[in-house]
Amino acid sequence: MNIIGSALEHYYGQEYILRGIDIEIKAGSFTAIIGESGSGKTTLLSILSTLLNPTLGSVTFDGKTIAEVGNIDTFRRHNIGFVFQFHYLISYLTLRENVALAALDETLIDPLMESLGIERLGGRYSDEVSGGERQRAAIARALINRPKIVFADEPTGNLDSKNALGVYELFKRFSDEGTGFVVASHDKKLAEYADTIIEMEDGIVKKIYQR
Amino acid sequence: MITPLKALRKNRFKTALIFMSMSVSISAIFLISAISGGVVSMYSAMLKTDGDIIVTQKGIADTFFSDINRSQMGSIAKMEGVKEVTALIFGAAPVDPLPIVGIYGVSENRFKSYALTQGSSPQMGEVMLGSKIYETLKHPKTILISKKKFVVSGVFKSKIGFEDGGVVMNVEDGGALFHKSASIFLITLSDLGKSDSLIKKINTLLPEGEAKTTDSFIDSYNQFKIIKTSSDVIGAMAFLMGILGIVSMMSMVVNDRKGEFGIMRSIGLSSRTIIFKLLSETLIIAVLAFAVAWGVSQGVLELIEHADKFQGYINGEITFTLLCNVFIVSVTMALLGTLLPAIYAARIDPMSLIQRGGA
Numbered sequence: 001m002n003i004i005g006s007a008l009e010h011y012y013g014q015e016y017i018l019r020g021i022d023i024e025i026k027a028g029s030f031t032a033i034i035g036e037s038g039s040g041k042t043t044l045l046s047i048l049s050t051l052l053n054p055t056l057g058s059v060t061f062d063g064k065t066i067a068e069v070g071n072i073d074t075f076r077r078h079n080i081g082f083v084f085q086f087h088y089l090i091s092y093l094t095l096r097e098n099v100a101l102a103a104l105d106e107t108l109i110d111p112l113m114e115s116l117g118i119e120r121l122g123g124r125y126s127d128e129v130s131g132g133e134r135q136r137a138a139i140a141r142a143l144i145n146r147p148k149i150v151f152a153d154e155p156t157g158n159l160d161s162k163n164a165l166g167v168y169e170l171f172k173r174f175s176d177e178g179t180g181f182v183v184a185s186h187d188k189k190l191a192e193y194a195d196t197i198i199e200m201e202d203g204i205v206k207k208i209y210q211r
Numbered sequence: 212m213i214t215p216l217k218a219l220r221k222n223r224f225k226t227a228l229i230f231m232s233m234s235v236s237i238s239a240i241f242l243i244s245a246i247s248g249g250v251v252s253m254y255s256a257m258l259k260t261d262g263d264i265i266v267t268q269k270g271i272a273d274t275f276f277s278d279i280n281r282s283q284m285g286s287i288a289k290m291e292g293v294k295e296v297t298a299l300i301f302g303a304a305p306v307d308p309l310p311i312v313g314i315y316g317v318s319e320n321r322f323k324s325y326a327l328t329q330g331s332s333p334q335m336g337e338v339m340l341g342s343k344i345y346e347t348l349k350h351p352k353t354i355l356i357s358k359k360k361f362v363v364s365g366v367f368k369s370k371i372g373f374e375d376g377g378v379v380m381n382v383e384d385g386g387a388l389f390h391k392s393a394s395i396f397l398i399t400l401s402d403l404g405k406s407d408s409l410i411k412k413i414n415t416l417l418p419e420g421e422a423k424t425t426d427s428f429i430d431s432y433n434q435f436k437i438i439k440t441s442s443d444v445i446g447a448m449a450f451l452m453g454i455l456g457i458v459s460m461m462s463m464v465v466n467d468r469k470g471e472f473g474i475m476r477s478i479g480l481s482s483r484t485i486i487f488k489l490l491s492e493t494l495i496i497a498v499l500a501f502a503v504a505w506g507v508s509q510g511v512l513e514l515i516e517h518a519d520k521f522q523g524y525i526n527g528e529i530t531f532t533l534l535c536n537v538f539i540v541s542v543t544m545a546l547l548g549t550l551l552p553a554i555y556a557a558r559i560d561p562m563s564l565i566q567r568g569g570a
């Protein structure tokens with residue numbers, strides 16, 4: 001899915017945060033949004049991922065605006081996966097049940113959990129596994145419906161550097177299989193895994209690198 | 212079905228609070244309806260015994276105030292289609308040492324409707340006692356009604372609590388005690404089809420009286436309306452309290468579980484799915500609370516029925532209809548109480564999952 005953001009500007013109240021951004025996320029690409037804290041990464045990612053409406057400008061998904069994609073829940077369910085800094089696994093459900101909650105096709109759950117290396121943890125609850133394992137389960141939940149694109153905001157913010165690299169490697173692997181990724185992080189190491197790097201500074205795109 | 216149970220177990224404390232608040236409300240509804248229904252049905256049962264038509268004084272608010280003259284009973288009895296006419300006096304008086312007891316003066320032909328367990332029907336100057344009051348007074352040989360002495364001729368057993376806790380005497384004795392001829396006539400018909408024409412005839416014969424079918428009398432009887440209205444009002448208040456309890460607890464539950472509903476929205480579960488999830492959780496609580504409230508109410512009613520203090524006057528029964536109605540009320544309570552918090556949950560913006568500013 002091609003996502004195009006045109007002339008994006010965003011205000012939080014009086015605060016002018018995004019100051020005119022034009023950007024294209026190519027289908028299947030692995031895009032990293034990097035930059036200092038407060039530079040507007042999260043705001044931009046939220047706008048590109050349907051979570052936030054920009055104050056000015058527009059976003060299209062394969063040429064359709066958000067108003068034209070139909071039911072937003074259905075659109076998200078079939079096309080978009082989310083990974084947040086916190087895992088948001090439901091504590092009274094096992095890891096497998098958490099993934100199943102999102103799944104349109106339950107037969108995909110076990111193979112996916114296996115490829116994420118958490119197949120043996122399916123029956124455990126989120127407070128019975130490590131932080132890295134929790135984030136893997138959250139990633140499984142984001143990937144279960146084979147979304148066209150996954151948005152992740154600071155997905156490694158709560159992880160140590162070893163687990164963080166593990167997450168980037170996972171993203172890379174699924175990206176090579178065709179899933180698009182847009183990942184925002186102030187962690188510069190992320191850049192080594194992405195094919196497109198958007199560097200933000202003070203609400204504008206400072207630079208775009210392609211690999 | 213397993214998911215809502217897990218959610219409830221996880222949020223044990225709040226689940227328990229919702230459960231208790233619902234149980235209390237539902238029990239209150241059960242008890243007030245059963246007791247008021249019991250009072251009404253006891254009284255109607257008494258009137259319906261040998262009474263297809265009831266005659267009272269015209270325009271009175273309560274049968275206690277009614278006074279009609281027995282002199283016309285003979286003419287009514289001779290009318291075509293009439294099987295039998297009985298006269299009743301309702302009164303209440305202190306029976307030493309009890310401060311107030313129901314006294315029933317009845318014409319001789321009504322004695323047969325009391326099932327004697329010992330002794331015989333009362334002659335003049337005698338009374339028969341309901342088994343309940345007979346026990347309460349510890350098997351007396353004589354009793355003092357308003358300081359007047361009566362010999363106990365027999366004991367009867369009645370399922371109608373008013374009667375079982377009351378004293379039955381001849382209508383003449385009752386008339387002397389309460390200074391009236393009769394409170395009401397009860398008329399049984401040999402031909403029910405004649406009831407309309409008979410009512411007309413009786414109303415012409417007794418200009419100061421008013422004849423009605425017993426059913427229509429019961430429907431229009433003011434005291435019943437008052438009892439029913441107050442029980443409906445109290446029941447409605449219990450219902451509202453129940454709803455408010457659920458609303459406030461569920462709002463807290465939704466607030467505790469914001470992340471859960473936010474993530475559901477982000478993975479594309481519809482608002483309806485989220486609302487349904489929360490509704491099914493409270494529905495489970497409602498069904499359990501209903502069952503417990505049923506049991507508790509049944510127990511309380513049993514206790515009340517056998518409490519000497521009430522002399523069987525308070526006698527509630529949870530009928531099948533009441534059971535069904537209260538079940539519907541419980542479910543409605545759960546649904547209404549959960550709806551607003553659930554809609555709020557379904558509207559939680561997944562944007563709230565994003566850690567703002569900072570990093």
Ligand SMILES: Nc1ncnc2c1ncn2[C@@H]1O[C@H](COP(=O)(O)OP(=O)(O)O)[C@@H](O)[C@H]1O
Pocket residue numbers: 012013015017035036037038039040041042043044566567568569570
């Ligand atoms: N909801 C909000 N209300 C007001 N200001 C906000 C809000 N969210 C973010 N900001 C501000 O917008 C700026 C950019 O934030 P953000 O997009 O989160 O940047 P980043 O993810 O790069 O740290 C920051 O100065 C932040 O304080």
Ligand SMILES: [Mg+2]
Pocket residue numbers: 041042043153154566567568569570
């Ligand atoms: Mg951020």
